[in-house]
Amino acid sequence: MGLVKVKNIKVYAYHGCLLEEKKIGSEYRVDLKVKANLTKSAITDHLSDTVDYVHLNHIVKEEMAIRSKLLEHAAERILVRILKELPMVQKVKVAVSKINPPIGGNVEMVTIQRNKKRL
DSSP states (O other): OEEEEEEEEEEEEOOSSSHHHHHHOEEEEEEEEEEEOOHHHHHHOOGGGSOOHHHHHHHHHHHHTSOOSSHHHHHHHHHHHHHHHOTTEEEEEEEEEEESOSSSSOOSEEEEEEEEEOO
């Protein structure tokens, strides 16, 4: 087994329940941790035998571009697509962070984290 981590994927998106969030958007950070068997790729040195982190980044950017009221909803879409499109992945963890959330205080970010594994 092995892990592929993609940290601090930066995107600008329009998630949130407030009308202002829908209009002006916000900066987000997404972190992924993917568990898969990397033994074959370690031997063959072929991209087709591993989890392509370019593909992971592409999924995150596409799903974050779809507006959601809740970060949990965006995270769920990311998890489902990764397991659907990358059959090698056994387990995935995603953290979605909203930078400078409009919550009436000096808060750097809020983060939700979700996990999903192949059944």
